[in-house]
Amino acid sequence: MDKPAIKKFAIWARNKLIADTKYRAGLVGVTETAIAEPLPQSNESVQFFDVGLPQPYRIEGDAVTQRQRFVAELNKETAKQGSYTAAYQTVVDKVAYTWFNRLIAVRYMEVNDLLPSRTRVLSSADGRAEPQIVTTPFDAVLDYTPAEQQQIVTLKNDNKLDEAFRLLFLKQCAALGDCLPRLFEQVDDYMPLLLALSFTDKDGVVCHLVNDIPEVNWKEEPEDADGTRKDKSDINAVQIVGWLYQDYNTEDNELVYDGSMSKSRIPKELLPAATTIYTPDWATRYMVQNSLGRLWCEGHPNFAKPEDWKYYLTEAPQTQDTQQKLAETRKGYAALQPEGIKVIDPCSGSGHILVHMFDTLMQIYNSVGYSGRDAVRSIIENSLYGLDVSDRSAQLSYFAVMMKARRYDKRFLTRKDENGKPDVPQAKVYAICESNDLSDRQWQDVFSEFDNSADRDIVKYLADAFVDAKEYGSILKLKRLDYVHTLQAWNDIEVNGAPTFTYYVVKNKVAALLEQAIVLTQKYDVVVTNPPYLASSRFSPALDTYVKKNYPDEKADLSAVMFKKAATDFVKPNGFVSFITTSSWMFLSSFEKFRTFMMCNMALDSIVDFGTELFDGKVGHNPITAWVNRNTKMDFKMTAIRLVDYCYSRRDEKEPEFFKDRNRYVVGQDNFSKIPGSPVAYWINPKLIEDFNRGKSIDQLSDFTGSQHITANNEKYLRFHWEVRNDTVKRNGKWAFYAKGGEYRKWYGNLELIVRCDITAMTYYKTNTTSNCLAEKYWYTEGITYSAVTSKGTGFRYYPPVGAFDKGGATICYLKDIYYILALLNSTVANYTFKLLNPTINLQVKDVKALPIIMDETKRSCVDTLAQECIGTSQYDWDSFETSWDFAEHPLVKWSHDLWDGTSIGATMAYYYHGERPEASCPVELCYLLWQGECNDRFAKLKANEEELNRIFIDIYGLQDELTPEVEDKDVTVRRADLGRDIRSLISYAVGCIFGRYSLDQPGLAYAGGDWNPDQYHTFTPDADNVIPITDEEYFTDDLTGLFVAWVKKAFGQDYLEQNLAFIAKALGTKGTSPRAVIRNYFLNGFYADHVKIYQKRPIYWLYDSGKQNGFKALIYMHRYNADTSGLVRADYLYKMEQVYESEIARMDDAIAHGASREVAQATKRKEKLVKQLKECKDYDDRLGHIALARIPIDLDDGVKVNYEKVQTGADGKKQAILAKI
Secondary structure, rough: OOHHHHHHHHHEEEHHHHHHHHHHHHHHHEEOEEEOOOOOOOOOOOEOOOOOOOOEEEEEOOOHHHHHHHHHHHHHHHHHHOOOOHHHHHHHHHHHHHHHHHHHHHHHHHHOOOOOOOOOOOOOOOOOOHHHHHHHHHOOOOOOOOHHHHHHHHHHOOHHHHHHHHHHHHHHHOOOOOOOOOOOOOOOOOOHHHHHOOOOOOOOOHHHHHHOHHHHHHHHHEEEEOOEEOOOOOOOOOOOHHHHHHOHHHHHHHHHOOOOOOOOOOOOHHHHOOOOOOOOOOHHHHHOOOOOOHHHHHHHHOOOOOOOOOOOOOOOOOOOOOOHHHHHHHHHHHOOHHOOOOOEEOOOOHHHHHHHHHHHHHHHHOOOOOOOOHHHHHHHHEEEEEEEEHHHHHHHHHHHHHHHHHOOOOOHOEOOOOOOEEOOOOEEEEEEEOOOOOOOOHHHHHHHOOOOOOHHHHHHHHHOOOHHHHOOHHHHOOOOOOOOHHHHHHHHHHHOOOOHHHHHHHOOOOHHHHHHHHHHOOOOEEEEEEEEEEEEOOOOOHHHHHHHHHHHOOOOOEEEEEHHHHHHHHHEEEEEEEEEEHHHHOOOOHHHHHHHHHHOOOEEEEEEEEEEEOOHHHHHHOOEEEEEOOOOOOOOOOEEEOOOOOOOHHHHHHHHOOOHHHHHEEHHHHHHHHHHOOOOOOOOOOOHHEEEEEEEHHHOOEEEEEOOOEOOOOOHHHHEHHHHHHEEEEEOEEEEEOOOOOOOOEEOOOOOEEEEEEEHHHHHHHOOOOOOOOHHHOOHHHHHEEEEEEEEEEEOOEEOOOOEHHHOEEEEOOOOOOHHHHHHOOOOOHHHHHHHHHOEEEEOOHHHHHOOOOOOOHHHHHHHHHHHHHHHHHHHHEEEEEEOOOOOOOHHHHHHHHOOOOOHHHHHHHHHHHOOOOOOOOOOHHHHHHHHHHHHHHHHHHHHHHHHHHHHHHHOOOOOOOOOOOOHHOOOOOOOOOOOHHHHHHHHHHHHHHHHOOOOOOOOOOOOOOOHHHHHHHOOOOOOOOOOOOOOOOOOOOHHHHHHHHHHHHHOOOOOHHHHHHHHHHHOOOOOOOOOHHHHHHHHHOHHHHHHHHOOOOOEEEEEOOOHHHHHHHHEEEHHHOOHHHHHHHHHHHHHHHOOOOOOOHHHHHHHHHHHHHHHHOOOOOHHHHHHHHHHHHHHHHHHHHHHHHHHHHHHOHHHHHHHHHHHHHHOOOOOOEOOOO
């Protein structure tokens, strides 16, 4: 299948058909905004409409009647929806899809020579552009009237070929209505007015349909008499219909998942688009062969399974008791005859599962001697059923089944009874319909037709039960009544007089309601489906209420609701149920009651755990599982196939790996109840089950509260620690540290956030209904914290006694054995167990509590020592970067202190580089090499410690056959040296020294608010006025580049200044003609973006920025900001910058007037840039002046986000963009 071509066409065709339909509607005065009246010269038989052309548009005859009915339909839909615009879109969508549906059905039929007329309608077999039906219209026996024959001849003679084509297309659709009435039923009689098909238009739908999707994609291979394909390709070409349907809905699907409704409840109108997922062919075969196929095979052991049953799984060895129970069950299977088997797909979609069930049923029928014709009729009439909430889906699944019947019985669509009338059995595939489509008056007329009160009561019951039935679909619960008798009685009622169009509408509607009641209440031997995946948060209000009332234990997801319906209402005792859904039900606590129901009432026969990327599109990112249940309780050992590792680049390996023993597990479902929460962890090692029995819970060894702190207003009450005054972050202060998860990191770190904890804030947490105030005993208590989101892995960290913790950073407190348990939690044993308990990316408190903790006293001391080393190593790494609260100084500066001791440095280099000594061109490079060696040593030490801990815990838990101790480099969460990153961080530290945040004379923060102390700075003196200009040329000696050069002299010495600058410039990798130019360019164009990123969009240095021309830039340090800062920037720096530009422009003018030609060209170019920069500065001056006059103060407790906006907002409330965007 050329899926890209199919998808491209379907999306394009939808928009094209909608546009064409709107165009045709516009010609008769119907637009998105209004319905125009015909022009005054119109009469009953001819109407004119103003379409903005010299001549009005004219319609006559049937077109006038069709327009009247089109307007009536719009008015009816407007009354229903309460909006003309919405009604217009609904009707247009309906028209567009009706023609799309028919076009793809006709295309499939003509390619496979399935049209009863045996004449191609959209194309020509010999490749000509003109369709065969246009070339030889009368070769197609379509029951033309004499008038139609004459009209066709006239149109062809007049070369009006597209008009002839439209007439013939409609005629073919009408003819197909005799054998395929549910797809080609008589269209609403206004639709031909809006048909805009053309085969001559190279950009038309017909041309694209025929040419864009290669014909091979439509072509079915011939089948043998037993139903297998000659090429053994396992592909049904009819599935193209399903792909086209799914892709046609792409825009609606994106609307509900990515668009304006991405978090909204989904109305019933969009439910099909939101839950449309086409089941891959081989997954469907697994489901059908191991449910319907198994039902027949177990009752008929001599049945020779066809070659294409390669997904049929051999039953696992069972206990003697189970074998005896199976033998009794199989007696019932043996008594089954093919015509007695009933199977259903209650969420049939485009019919993919129904088609495979048809194939399997055909093979079963053939095995007992049925002819192809008799087998097809019996399958259609007795065996195969389908339901769907979507009319469109039901039409396509009906079509797919009917085409499958036609492939097994060549005369299926043309069979007639003894009176010569069509005698084509109709597939029992239905769209859920609603009783409220009929008016109260119409229902009263219906009730009055019944003489039998029992039948009348049944119809009255259904009139109530099926109100808004499309909200609920197949999960509807109905009383088991004699709907078959009532349907027969209704069909026997004869009309008095000539039947009207309304009579047929009512007659068919009541019959449809009775038919769907029969399908919803009868029992089936096999239920196979791909149900809708929809979390309860997306349910419509009506669906939400219904599910909570009728399926309270399965309310988490619509797929679970559908399974409960299948297990309790659809399937017979000892029957089979096969579903394919997301894997959530196997592990999440919200599905625990669902799992309990399944394990207590049914037997899991097999599971295929596909992992992600089974499906295409957005749903492909979800892990998917298919499984088969027996509707009986027994101690059954199931077969499980684990394919979760074959994802992303390996997704194409899934199907081949299905057949390999290494991916197969045999397990009894009673094992699951031995694991806390009863997850379906089929791959669990038996030793771990023993560990669950002998281990202790974390609850027994600690205080692990599930009630974490919730502010309910993080914008107001949370900050990064660097945003506020550092002296307010302390015990009994205004702010405390706050564990809230964070990135994947083990042992120590992610201590960046702080939470407000003064009296006002604490009162709010205690009194606000949506907040939760962490109990006092948990504040300032050491423990173990972790990140709830585990997409990269589970990372547990030591949490010092510095504050509180959030629900995203749950913390285990009051641990006696904190180091031992932290080591266990970071081990492969814990990671393996957590993936068993919950293989999603969200590690829950219950999962941590379920981990069995086995204390081995002989290993405790060793484990504690290794764990403390891991914490210390990780903490040193964390504190080496300036966003850490305990950051002391930059590591390259730290190493510079020892450069005078050559012996010590030499020994250190020899240790780090194993006797080799890399050459260094300057002190900065030498410091970097020392830092690189230190990082590598730290990395290797942590990795070795983690692997030793893994060895210890693997031995303790007896999982040597399951796990290995090795740790991948990506899972070692300390950083290695990175030249570009580390030089940029050195520059950031230097800027901190220039502003006085740091000092070369003392470790840690020198100033972050409060009183300024000049005695802290001796080696390097910070900038006096807290304003540092950044310029593209060396206009000032004290701009940022100049100050940085001065800092490098002080930090690394003057002797190697130029070499140091060259090394730094090379590491930056930016453009420039000299090292200073490179550094200047970095400050101008790269530094601030890096700063904003490192400080997570909460920068402590703020950039006054005039705009894209780089006319004016200046940095300030927010902790030194005061109400006069903007005025100072304007008066002392912006004005001077403008004077510089004016002077430079004058100098360029002189060069232009007196210089040589080359100098003139350079001066002209330079002047152009200067003029733009000067203009930008003057415009900026207007904005900055507005702010400077306002003298705006800030409160550091408000944080960067609030203050950054505040200092740019004038007294009039208008924002002036004076700072760079963050």
